[in-house]
Amino acid sequence: MKSNASLKEIAGILKAAQSILVFTHTNPDGDALGSAAALCRALRKMGKDAWAVFTDHIPEYLHFIDDEYFTWDIDLIKNQDVSICLDCSDYDRFPTLIDKFNDGKTKLCVDHHATADGFGDYYYVDSDAAATCELAYMLMVEMGAEIDKTIAESIYAGINTDTGSFRYSNATSQTHRITAELMEYGIDHTSINVKLYQTIGLAKMRIQAASLDKAEFLYDGKVALGFVTDEMLKKASATVDDADDNVDMLRNIEGVEMAVFLKEKGDNVKVSMRSKSYANVNEIAASLGGGGHAKAAGCTLEMSMEDAIETMKKALEDYWQN
Amino acid sequence: MKSNASLKEIAGILKAAQSILVFTHTNPDGDALGSAAALCRALRKMGKDAWAVFTDHIPEYLHFIDDEYFTWDIDLIKNQDVSICLDCSDYDRFPTLIDKFNDGKTKLCVDHHATADGFGDYYYVDSDAAATCELAYMLMVEMGAEIDKTIAESIYAGINTDTGSFRYSNATSQTHRITAELMEYGIDHTSINVKLYQTIGLAKMRIQAASLDKAEFLYDGKVALGFVTDEMLKKASATVDDADDNVDMLRNIEGVEMAVFLKEKGDNVKVSMRSKSYANVNEIAASLGGGGHAKAAGCTLEMSMEDAIETMKKALEDYWQN
Numbered sequence: 001m002k003s004n005a006s007l008k009e010i011a012g013i014l015k016a017a018q019s020i021l022v023f024t025h026t027n028p029d030g031d032a033l034g035s036a037a038a039l040c041r042a043l044r045k046m047g048k049d050a051w052a053v054f055t056d057h058i059p060e061y062l063h064f065i066d067d068e069y070f071t072w073d074i075d076l077i078k079n080q081d082v083s084i085c086l087d088c089s090d091y092d093r094f095p096t097l098i099d100k101f102n103d104g105k106t107k108l109c110v111d112h113h114a115t116a117d118g119f120g121d122y123y124y125v126d127s128d129a130a131a132t133c134e135l136a137y138m139l140m141v142e143m144g145a146e147i148d149k150t151i152a153e154s155i156y157a158g159i160n161t162d163t164g165s166f167r168y169s170n171a172t173s174q175t176h177r178i179t180a181e182l183m184e185y186g187i188d189h190t191s192i193n194v195k196l197y198q199t200i201g202l203a204k205m206r207i208q209a210a211s212l213d214k215a216e217f218l219y220d221g222k223v224a225l226g227f228v229t230d231e232m233l234k235k236a237s238a239t240v241d242d243a244d245d246n247v248d249m250l251r252n253i254e255g256v257e258m259a260v261f262l263k264e265k266g267d268n269v270k271v272s273m274r275s276k277s278y279a280n281v282n283e284i285a286a287s288l289g290g291g292g293h294a295k296a297a298g299c300t301l302e303m304s305m306e307d308a309i310e311t312m313k314k315a316l317e318d319y320w321q322n
Numbered sequence: 323m324k325s326n327a328s329l330k331e332i333a334g335i336l337k338a339a340q341s342i343l344v345f346t347h348t349n350p351d352g353d354a355l356g357s358a359a360a361l362c363r364a365l366r367k368m369g370k371d372a373w374a375v376f377t378d379h380i381p382e383y384l385h386f387i388d389d390e391y392f393t394w395d396i397d398l399i400k401n402q403d404v405s406i407c408l409d410c411s412d413y414d415r416f417p418t419l420i421d422k423f424n425d426g427k428t429k430l431c432v433d434h435h436a437t438a439d440g441f442g443d444y445y446y447v448d449s450d451a452a453a454t455c456e457l458a459y460m461l462m463v464e465m466g467a468e469i470d471k472t473i474a475e476s477i478y479a480g481i482n483t484d485t486g487s488f489r490y491s492n493a494t495s496q497t498h499r500i501t502a503e504l505m506e507y508g509i510d511h512t513s514i515n516v517k518l519y520q521t522i523g524l525a526k527m528r529i530q531a532a533s534l535d536k537a538e539f540l541y542d543g544k545v546a547l548g549f550v551t552d553e554m555l556k557k558a559s560a561t562v563d564d565a566d567d568n569v570d571m572l573r574n575i576e577g578v579e580m581a582v583f584l585k586e587k588g589d590n591v592k593v594s595m596r597s598k599s600y601a602n603v604n605e606i607a608a609s610l611g612g613g614g615h616a617k618a619a620g621c622t623l624e625m626s627m628e629d630a631i632e633t634m635k636k637a638l639e640d641y642w643q644n
Contacts, residue, residue: 165487165488165489166487166488166501167487167511167512167515167519168512168515169511169512171505171511172505173502173503173505173506174502175502176498176499176501176502176505177498177499177502179488179498180495180496180497180498180499180502181495183493183494183495183498184495189488189489189491189493190489190490190491193489193490194598194599197489197574198573198574198598199574199576200574200575200576201575201576202539202543202575202576202577205534205571205575206534208531209530209531209534209535212527212528212531213531217524221524249527251520252519252520252521252522253522253523253524253527254521254522254523254524255524276516276520277516
């Protein structure tokens, strides 16, 4: 654990401050937004001036998260007592707000990413936590904050999304213990789950179906290779983002160990790769100038879709026949 | 709570017995199999002769559940001290084994179904429990059973499947608290989740895609109406069971409040209906001689697919235009 402070110390600094700005990474996800929303509300309930500052938009599917203390006005509070960065401990992941973060008299960071080094004056990084929301919850408990249903729902949203509905390997005993406590605040978890998992755009479904139709299954069905072209997107009235989960769809097929999905993006082809149990997709991604981890990796190929498919087939052959 | 005994009393009866047969409902699901597997193993570890008796087959996707103490040999144990029925308290739901159940000197029942009345000499029915596996876990704790990783995995499988990966409204604080305890036995929850959610047959995916392609969206997209014919199944190399989740797929589309899915089965058409938030599909099902609850109901129409689609459109018109 790469921390130079305990959650108790960080709680103490927040309690002593009056104005606090919360930051998180670009393209904020459920964990980033949930932890920021919860902490801001808890601080407000303690009489403090707390805002979470964003430059990016909130993705549509996360609009249900409490945004009462979110602002896009970078000058709303000046010379804040404390800047705290949540779910991010890498300057590269919030380039547009670094100067504002550094304006804080004291700079804090709470994160759960394994690659995190921690930054600021005091940081707490725990990669055993499934989500930053777990840490934000423990931080609020340390602060003696008055947790309410809204705060509990924000934390639940972050834990749920970062663990893929408690399915991923990062979910632990602690994850479920905290969730048990959140349920006791009367959260409407059913409604959150409807918003997260029962609100799939029709265009997204149509582009999944079209991609499945064109997918090839190689090496006795162990490898699924799919793609989406601009023409396919147009026909389904879909955007390229609607194809983001297609690689997971292919990986979820019985017998498939490795899924490779190619998306046309301008003159390039973006390749996403996933493995289910034992294959190492990072090896393939790295050989093509990309990267990631063993179970999720990607690369960009500067060529036509036709050539990119051939390139991937060759790379798959090198991997599976060696 | 319709119980005539506590879990403690039921635990006491099991502890005093030597031979125990476990029963559950026909078409056993994850909760039925998980609770039966866990209880049998716990009883075996206490030196007892325990078996779970089945007449049905175990569905493919649940083959990972510990089946060491499952038997299809109804005569393996005769004149058992105790019969215990799990996840079922309705004679109609295990018609093939009622006589064998009644052979037990003492008959017990543990169930969580809201419609359960309880049967046998001693029964414990708790409809606040998300799964019978929650109750089986508490029963084992009452028995002082030595819970191990295998038992914990069986219980986890049942809780996970009955709560739809903790998403359904039945998941409670207790559900997560028990799951937190299960995780402490070192269960491989990732592998269970891969088997449950990342092992979807290709034929099933293809029939979903084909059904989506043919689906109609009515009443400004609030209603999705889909169907599958024998011809479509043939083309996708799918069976009619592969279309079981298609009604959920349609319900999960953004803006859809009600999904109706029709399946050709011989000369009849089986209709499944789901609602997302507020619509009552039971009203429609009941008007056509079927039934269910507000959010999930169904009926059988003895007519051709073409006529069935017209019948459903008329019923939807009655519902949505009144």
